[in-house]
Amino acid sequence: MVDTGTNGSAITPQELSDGGVLDRHALFESVVTHAGDVVLVTGAEPIDAASGGPKVVYVNPAFTRMTGYEAHEILGRTPRILQSPATDRRELDRLRAALLAWRPIEVELLNVRKDGSEFWAQISITPVADRAGHFTHWIAIQREITERKRRELGIKTMLDSTSDLLLVLDDGRVTAASTASRAILGYEPEQVQGRSFEDLVHPGDPAPTRAILAGAAVPHLGTRAPVTVRVKHRDGTWRWLELQASQLTKDEDGLTGVVVACADVTDRVRVEEELEVTNGRFRSAFDDAPIGMAITSLTGQFLQVNNALCDLLGRTPSMMLAHSVQDVTHPDDVLHSERQRRALTRGAQDTHQHETRFLHSDGTVVGILHSSSVVRDAQGTPTLLIDHVEDITDRQNLEARLQHQALHDTLTGLPNRALFMDRLERALASEDGSGSARVAVLFCDIDRFKTINDTFGHHVGDLVLTSIAQRIQSVLRPTDTAARLGGDELTVLCTSSSAAKAQDTADRIRAALAEPVTINEAQIPVTLSMGIALSAPGRSTAEQLLRDSDDAMYAAKGSGRNRYTLHDEAHSESIRRRLQLKAALPDAILQGELSLHYQPQIDLNTEEQVGSEALVRWHHPTLGILMPGEFIELAEEAGLMRHLGRWVLGEVMRRVALTGRRGVGARGVIWMNTSASELDDPDFAVGVEKALSQHGVPGSALGFEITESVLMTNLGRARGNLALLRSLGVQLAIDDFGTGYSSLSYIGQFPVDTIKIDSSFIAGLDSPARRRESFAVITAVISLAHSLGLTVVAEGIETQTQSMILHGLGCDQGQGYFFGKPRASGT
Numbered sequence: 001m002v003d004t005g006t007n008g009s010a011i012t013p014q015e016l017s018d019g020g021v022l023d024r025h026a027l028f029e030s031v032v033t034h035a036g037d038v039v040l041v042t043g044a045e046p047i048d049a050a051s052g053g054p055k056v057v058y059v060n061p062a063f064t065r066m067t068g069y070e071a072h073e074i075l076g077r078t079p080r081i082l083q084s085p086a087t088d089r090r091e092l093d094r095l096r097a098a099l100l101a102w103r104p105i106e107v108e109l110l111n112v113r114k115d116g117s118e119f120w121a122q123i124s125i126t127p128v129a130d131r132a133g134h135f136t137h138w139i140a141i142q143r144e145i146t147e148r149k150r151r152e153l154g155i156k157t158m159l160d161s162t163s164d165l166l167l168v169l170d171d172g173r174v175t176a177a178s179t180a181s182r183a184i185l186g187y188e189p190e191q192v193q194g195r196s197f198e199d200l201v202h203p204g205d206p207a208p209t210r211a212i213l214a215g216a217a218v219p220h221l222g223t224r225a226p227v228t229v230r231v232k233h234r235d236g237t238w239r240w241l242e243l244q245a246s247q248l249t250k251d252e253d254g255l256t257g258v259v260v261a262c263a264d265v266t267d268r269v270r271v272e273e274e275l276e277v278t279n280g281r282f283r284s285a286f287d288d289a290p291i292g293m294a295i296t297s298l299t300g301q302f303l304q305v306n307n308a309l310c311d312l313l314g315r316t317p318s319m320m321l322a323h324s325v326q327d328v329t330h331p332d333d334v335l336h337s338e339r340q341r342r343a344l345t346r347g348a349q350d351t352h353q354h355e356t357r358f359l360h361s362d363g364t365v366v367g368i369l370h371s372s373s374v375v376r377d378a379q380g381t382p383t384l385l386i387d388h389v390e391d392i393t394d395r396q397n398l399e400a401r402l403q404h405q406a407l408h409d410t411l412t413g414l415p416n417r418a419l420f421m422d423r424l425e426r427a428l429a430s431e432d433g434s435g436s437a438r439v440a441v442l443f444c445d446i447d448r449f450k451t452i453n454d455t456f457g458h459h460v461g462d463l464v465l466t467s468i469a470q471r472i473q474s475v476l477r478p479t480d481t482a483a484r485l486g487g488d489e490l491t492v493l494c495t496s497s498s499a500a501k502a503q504d505t506a507d508r509i510r511a512a513l514a515e516p517v518t519i520n521e522a523q524i525p526v527t528l529s530m531g532i533a534l535s536a537p538g539r540s541t542a543e544q545l546l547r548d549s550d551d552a553m554y555a556a557k558g559s560g561r562n563r564y565t566l567h568d569e570a571h572s573e574s575i576r577r578r579l580q581l582k583a584a585l586p587d588a589i590l591q592g593e594l595s596l597h598y599q600p601q602i603d604l605n606t607e608e609q610v611g612s613e614a615l616v617r618w619h620h621p622t623l624g625i626l627m628p629g630e631f632i633e634l635a636e637e638a639g640l641m642r643h644l645g646r647w648v649l650g651e652v653m654r655r656v657a658l659t660g661r662r663g664v665g666a667r668g669v670i671w672m673n674t675s676a677s678e679l680d681d682p683d684f685a686v687g688v689e690k691a692l693s694q695h696g697v698p699g700s701a702l703g704f705e706i707t708e709s710v711l712m713t714n715l716g717r718a719r720g721n722l723a724l725l726r727s728l729g730v731q732l733a734i735d736d737f738g739t740g741y742s743s744l745s746y747i748g749q750f751p752v753d754t755i756k757i758d759s760s761f762i763a764g765l766d767s768p769a770r771r772r773e774s775f776a777v778i779t780a781v782i783s784l785a786h787s788l789g790l791t792v793v794a795e796g797i798e799t800q801t802q803s804m805i806l807h808g809l810g811c812d813q814g815q816g817y818f819f820g821k822p823r824a825s826g827t
Contacts, residue, residue, distance in 0.1 A: 038063045038142035040079065044127070044135045047099045052078040054138060066121070066144055068114030079140070084110040084118050095125070102127050102135055108145065120149035152176075165241070165262035169197055169213070175257060184241070184264045186234025197260070202230035202238055212245045213258055228265060240269040292389030298345040298382060300325040300338075309389055314361035325387070330357035330365060341372065345382050350374050355392065367396035409484040411462055412469035420483035420491055424542040427495045431537050439535040440502035442492040443549035444472070444509070447527045447561040449488035450636070454676045460519050467517045468526060475508040490528075491549070499566060502532045506564040527562035529553055534567075551575035581626070582634040585618075589640070589647055593619050596651050597822035601668065601793060601815045604807040611668030611703065613815065614652055615822045616644070641675040648672055649688065652702070653695040669731055671703040679706065685724035692728060699729030705756065707735045719750070726751040733793065737781060755785045759796025759816070765805050775809075782810050 032039050040063060042054035056074045064070055067082060074081070083092075087110040098105035104126040111121050122145045128137040156176065165184045168176040173196050177189040185192065185200070192200075201209050208227040230238040241262040286293050292309030294302055305320040313320070313328055329337050333356040340352050353371040360366055371388040407419035415423070427439045446452075446468065453461035465488060472482050472490065481493040494505055509528065516523035531552025533545050552567035554575045559565065588594060598612040618626040635644050652670050678684050692699055704725065722732060733754035757778060764774030778794075785792045794806045797816035806814060 032060050035060055035062055038066050038121075038140075040140040040142060042079065042138045042140070044137055047096075052080050053099075054078065057137070063142075066113075066119070066142065067111070073114075082111040084112045086110055086118070098125070099138070108149070119144055120146045165264070167192070167197065167260045167262060168257050169260060170257035172196055172198065172213070184233075184239060184262070185231065200231050202232070205229035209243070212243050213260070226263075228269065231262070239264060240266040291391070292387075294320075294325075294387045294389065296325055296385045296387055298385065300341060303384070312360075312366060312389065312391055313358060319361075328358045330359060333357050337370070341385070344372055344374050344385060347374075347380075347382060355396070358389070365393075366391060367393035412466050412484050414469050414473075414490070415481060415483040417483070417485045420481060420485070420493065421542050421546070423481050424493055424545065427493060428535060428540060428542060428545070430495075431535065437496040438498060438537065439540070439545065440494040440497035440499075440505075441533050441545050441549040442494070442502065442506055442509070442564070443531040443533070443546070443553040444490040444492065444528045445530075445553050445557065446488040446490075447529055447557070451676060452524060452526075454680060456519070456522065456524065460522075460524075463519050464517050464524055464526060467519075468513065468528075471512040472509055475512045476505070480505070491546070497534070499532075499534060502534065503564065503566075506530050506532060510562075510564075528564075529556040529561050530564035531556055532564055532566050554578060578634060581620075581631055582638055584620075585631060585634055585638060585640060588618055588620070589643060593621070594644075594647065595619060595824060596648065596655075597824050598670070599815060599822040600820045601671070601813050602819045604803065604811055604814050609667045610813060611671060613671040613673075613705070613822075614648060616648060617822075636675065636677070639677070641677045642681060645672075645675060645678045646687065649691055653691050653697055656697045656701050657695040669701060669703040671705050671731075671733065673735065674704045674706050679718045679721055682720070685721040685728075688725060688730065689728055699725075700731070703731035703733060703754070705733045705735035706752075722751050736795075752790065754791040754793055755781060756793045756795050756815075757781055757811075762794050762796045762802055762806070762816075763798075765802050766799060778806070778809055778811070786810065 039058070039060040040056060041058040042056050045054055047053060055076050055078055057076075059071050059074055061071075063074065067074075088108075091107045091109055095105060095107050095109075104124070106122065106124045108120060108122050110118055112118055121142045123140050123142045125138055125140045127135045128139055129135050164178070165180040166176075166178040167174050167181075173194060174192045175194075177187075177192040179189060181187050181189050181192050197213075198206055198209060209229055212227045226242045226244045228240055228242050231241045233239050242265045244261040244263075246259050246261075247257075286304075287306050289306055289308055292312045293306045294309055295304040296302055301324045302320050305317055310317055310320055315323075325341070326334055326338065336354070337356050340354055343349055344352055351371070351373045353369065356368050356370050358366045358368045369388075369390040369392045371390075373386045374382045375384040375386060377383050407416060408414065409416050424439070424441065431437070431439065446465070449461065449465075452464055456464075465484075469482065469484065469490065472492065476482055476492065477494070479495055483491045483493070485491055492505065492509070494502055497505075509530070513526055513528060516525040518524075531549045531554070533548035533552055535545055548567040552565045555567075556563050556565040595617050596614045597617050598614055600609045601611040601613065602608065603610045616628050616632070618631055620626050635641050649672065652672060656670065681687075688702070691697075692702070725732060731754065732750075732752040733756050734750075734752055735756045736758040737755050761774045761777050764770035765778075767774075782792050791812045792810075793813040793815060794802075794811050795815050797803050797806065797814045797818045799818060802816075803814055803818055
């Protein structure tokens with residue numbers, strides 16, 4: 001039951017306090033009348049929205065002061081006339097819901113004064129019931145909060161407009177939050193409000209949080225240092241926030257608290273952490289790196305060094321820091337290294353790598369691969385250099401050895417063809433063109449070097465070659481170059497030379513080889529055939545000059561060896577002919593261009609033919625008939641002697657067999673020349689045995705002539721072949737006796753039948769200058785041979801005088817043009 005008072009007029013305090021004491025009524029009326037806040041009383045009903053709500057039945061004087069309305073202007077009307085159209089509809093909904101539920105409520109509404117100005121009011125509304133429990137009235141206490149609300153709205157505007165997270169704390173709890181809480185913490189601003197800020201902070205970070213909040217309450221000039229704490233995100237992760245706090249000033253409305261500005265620095269902290277990890281890794285990698293590392297200034301001063309660099313250079317860190325890169329660089333490399341450093345410090349490049357040399361504390365040289373990188377500041381200006389120092393001493397030594405091996409002969413240590421040709425090209429390029437200082441090339445070939453190899457073995461041959469190289473080098477000028485092109489071919493390059501100077505060099509080389517080379521107590525005489533070619537200024541090439549000297553060398557060989565020859569075009573033509581013949585010889589054997597001519601051997605006592613020597617002729621299709629001297633040596637060089645020897649043996653066997661079938665009979669023994677390669681063949685004697693058997697020819701019909709030098713080839717194998725031949729009845733002769741390596745004492749060691757005195761001694765019988773020497777040699781050979789039961793044959797008898805002298809000295813047989821020239825049909 002709702003009672004609105006007598007006739008609807010304003011009720012008195014006495015009526016409000018039914019049954020009260022008068023003094024209490026007076027006190028209540030005085031309190032309400034003089035209260036600073038508005039006291040407004042309405043009826044209990046109606047409370048539906050359509051009727052506009054309960055009507056006002058009482059207002060105190062403060063109402064007029066707040067709204068401008070007199071009491072009579074509001075009495076009997078609803079409080080709705082005070083509401084601003086802009087008031088918060090949510091607050092009105094809350095109010096209506098409370099009225100319908102007959103429960104107290106406090107709301108904040110935007111109202112309008114009589115003069116039209118707006119103001120904010122905080123309204124506390126409470127229902128009043130009678131003693132029977134029936135609600136009779138609503139009492140509203142109103143207080144103007146316009147200034148506070150403006151501040152709150154200002155704060156809200158600030159919170160909504162900032163991209164940073166701003167929190168307003170009161171007594172440690174969040175009263176307001178900016179919209180950035182959604183992005184930074186994952187919460188809507190309303191979800192943060194009311195929560196204790198420390199509850200959001202990581203358990204390990206409360207101390208700095210409390211410190212900054214406490215500091216905000218203390219007056220302070222200037223900016224306080226921020227603190228960085230971890231705050232929990234809604235998804236459970238932790239975000240790093242940088243906090244700045246400031247105190248809100250307390251005003252008459254009671255607005256207090258602390259504004260905390262929170263900057264999300266999670267990315268920055270992570271970068272810093274990663275940077276710290278990276279720096280730690282760098283320090284660890286720097287200190288423990290297996291190669292030397294250093295941080296240096298732009299001028300090269302060491303600022304920081306690692307252990308590996310100190311160990312590499314034999315210095316302590318303090319010693320290193322007292323020096324610069326220049327101090328430890330090899331003096332010859334400082335200029336180049338500084339040029340590279342300046343290119344880096346001036347910004348021309350960011351990195352550079354080069355090989356240089358550092359000096360160890362003990363003075364030894366350390367090969368270095370030096371890599372430098374520029375460290376720049378934020379403006380891109382170079383500030384420091386990071387140096388990597390790698391020890392490449394072993395690699396450099398290996399490269400030097402490999403380079404030396406690539407450019408030098410491994411046996412003699414002399415420059416090889418590549419290095420020789422490079423130096424020759426450089427020498428030709430540096431000629432002044434006047435012709436006064438020419439380039440000379442001496443092409444040297446060891447005479448009969450193959451015989452030395454075959455006689456003493458390749459190991460001894462290598463030692464002989466090395467000794468020759470050393471002797472040649474010993475007589476050259478410092479500016480000359482000796483080289484080994486391959487095999488037994490040596491060359492000498494002479495700069496600033498002339499024909500006379502080149503010949504003088506050749507004479508010095510010959511003099512250096514005058515004494516035999518001693519290997520394992522064996523004395524081996526060696527000679528060289530040398531060809532000399534001089535450059536034509538501005539016209540000669542390296543290849544041409546080498547070819548010309550090679551041609552001249554072959555000319556020297558053709559002139560008797562152990563000499564030198566200056567190049568001329570005739571020599572070149574002769575050499576080209578030799579090369580052509582050498583290339584054509586294999587086909588000549590296959591195509592039947594070879595034939596045998598036979599020169600008779602005569603008994604000097606009876607003057608009857610007792611044998612003949614088979615001599616090869618080459619019927620060249622364009623050059624005509626070629627003598628053995630023009631191609632036998634080429635066959636040896638080409639490795640064709642075994643092939644040629646088998647052909648000769650076959651031809652002799654066919655002729656002997658043919659004449660036997662005709663009943664003519666061979667006129668004595670047919671002699672054939674045997675090469676070193678044939679005697680070196682373990683199947684040589686076996687092959688002869690098969691040929692004799694195949695053609696039905698007795699061994700006594702054949703004879704093999706072997707030169708002294710050939711006989712000394714592989715003594716063991718030579719003896720084996722000779723012994724088998726001798727057992728077959730084949731006769732054996734030492735040819736050109738007196739010109740080779742053997743001595744008379746060796747003759748008895750071989751199963752030979754005959755000794756053939758070289759034609760050079762026979763020719764001396766007609767020379768007054770050489771007659772005595774020839775007589776002495778011939779007499780000694782005949783005497784020794786006869787004492788050993790050997791037959792003596794003199795080669796090259798061309799005059800009757802020679803024949804008579806030899807007969808008088810006791811020579812058994814003779815051969816030469818005096819008795820008959822070689823002919824195709826002769827046996």
